[in-house]
Amino acid sequence: MKTLPPLLLLTLLLISCNSDRKKETISNYIRYIWKINADKRYDLLALEEKKAITAQDSLEILIKKFTEGEKEQPSADSLIADYKKDELYNSNLLTKTKVKIDSFKKYNPGDNAFFTEYIKSLEQLRDFTASQIEEIKAERYLLEKYKSDPDQVLCHQVLCRYRIRKEQPDTTSKIYTQIFYLSNDTKRVLAVNQ
Numbered sequence: 344m345k346t347l348p349p350l351l352l353l354t355l356l357l358i359s360c361n362s363d364r365k366k367e368t369i370s371n372y373i374r375y376i377w378k379i380n381a382d383k384r385y386d387l388l389a390l391e392e393k394k395a396i397t398a399q400d401s402l403e404i405l406i407k408k409f410t411e412g413e414k415e416q417p418s419a420d421s422l423i424a425d426y427k428k429d430e431l432y433n434s435n436l437l438t439k440t441k442v443k444i445d446s447f448k449k450y451n452p453g454d455n456a457f458f459t460e461y462i463k464s465l466e467q468l469r470d471f472t473a474s475q476i477e478e479i480k481a482e483r484y485l486l487e488k489y490k491s492d493p494d495q496v497l498c499h500q501v502l503c504r505y506r507i508r509k510e511q512p513d514t515t516s517k518i519y520t521q522i523f524y525l526s527n528d529t530k531r532v533l534a535v536n537q
Contacts, residue, residue, distance in 0.1 A: 368529055368531065370385070370387060372532045383508070386505060388506060390503050390504075397493060397495060401485075406419060406486075422486060426479055426486070430476060444466060444469060447461060448462060500524055505518070506518050
């Protein structure tokens, strides 16, 4: 009897375990969503990984999304530099707005409606600017993260066909085809498309 080389055996074992984990994750998700308690109501017909989505794929999508409407698509580096400038500008604006709010609050002579409304508008500007800074930081973080390791697998796109049978006495069934996006470790369903 011929034995398989250890490296080939390990590779086959990893592939089969990974495939089983995908099957288990998707099956558990389907059973939970459809509230299926009996295995006789659910059949997995086909499971096929379409693509491993990498950081590079996501970087390209982010750049396209962040530069919608522009004639030329900038590089990730130039986009990151722009985000740094935007963050600095908004941080300076936030500081100046806070100083202005404090100075008007100190100066406000009692029930002056003009000053009260003006301070409210400055507080709204402060809050909006603070939220913009957080959004800029988050977008820059994603760009930098995906750029630093473009080959990192973020998720797996898996095509799945399955059948769901209705409960007794009506046992008609329906076949569904969906694309599942599983986490890198294939233990979680991140999203599902029809």
